[in-house]
Amino acid sequence: MTAPAGARPLNASHLAVGRMLLEGETPEGAARRLSMFIGTVRRRLTEIGLRLGAATAVDRAVALLACGHLPPPQAGMRAPDLRPVDIAVLRVLTKLAPEVTLPEDLRYDDAFLTHVEELRVRCGARTDAHLAALAAAWNLLPGLVPQPTPGKEE
Numbered sequence: 001m002t003a004p005a006g007a008r009p010l011n012a013s014h015l016a017v018g019r020m021l022l023e024g025e026t027p028e029g030a031a032r033r034l035s036m037f038i039g040t041v042r043r044r045l046t047e048i049g050l051r052l053g054a055a056t057a058v059d060r061a062v063a064l065l066a067c068g069h070l071p072p073p074q075a076g077m078r079a080p081d082l083r084p085v086d087i088a089v090l091r092v093l094t095k096l097a098p099e100v101t102l103p104e105d106l107r108y109d110d111a112f113l114t115h116v117e118e119l120r121v122r123c124g125a126r127t128d129a130h131l132a133a134l135a136a137a138w139n140l141l142p143g144l145v146p147q148p149t150p151g152k153e154e
Contacts, residue, residue: 008051010069017044018064021057022073024130061129062094065136068146072137073130079138080122089115090135093128096144 010018013036020030020041027045031038049055052063064070082090089106091097093116099107106112116128125131136144 010048010051013040014044014048014051015070017041018048018060018070019073021045021048021129022061022064022070022133024126024133026127057127057129058093058132059095061132062144065133065145072133072145075134075137077124079134079140082119082122082140086115086119087140089119090132090141094132094135094141094144096141 016034017030017036020033025033027038027041030036031041034041045057045060048060048064052060052067052069054060054063065072085103085106088097088102089112092099092102092112099112102112106115116131119125120128120131123131123134125134132141135141139145
């Protein structure tokens with residue numbers, strides 16, 4: 001994933017707010033932790049979305065990770081045992097796979113959203129964006145986070 005052509009880079013304020021998004025903070029929680037006004041946090045989230053072509057919080061989290069702007073957050077626990085259907089749901093949530101890859105009974109919004117909620121609880125995630133970031137931290141979604149190239153300095 002790359003940022004849209006002509007996109008302006010993210011500054012330290014964007015990255016701080018992005019880190020809060022990956023950690024599962026609400027905009028209110030991020031404002032408190034960063035000593036920012038709530039309006040500033042919301043504006044930074046909107047700007048991140050516009051600059052990275054990411055409409056939703058999950059899309060923003062995925063873009064921040066996939067474009068290498070931020071690493072996944074530290075996971076406070078080991079990855080729970082997930083079934084292949086759980087991984088399929090995570091892949092669809094993060095748009096790494098199309099909805100048709102889901103079992104037919106999960107292709108309906110209510111069933112899919114219920115499964116995502118169950119995964120959030122099992123994984124200790126506070127938001128869908130946090131769930132995506134934790135899945136990246138646990139390396140459950142290969143290809144989401146760029147891997148360092150051998151011999152190339154970071």
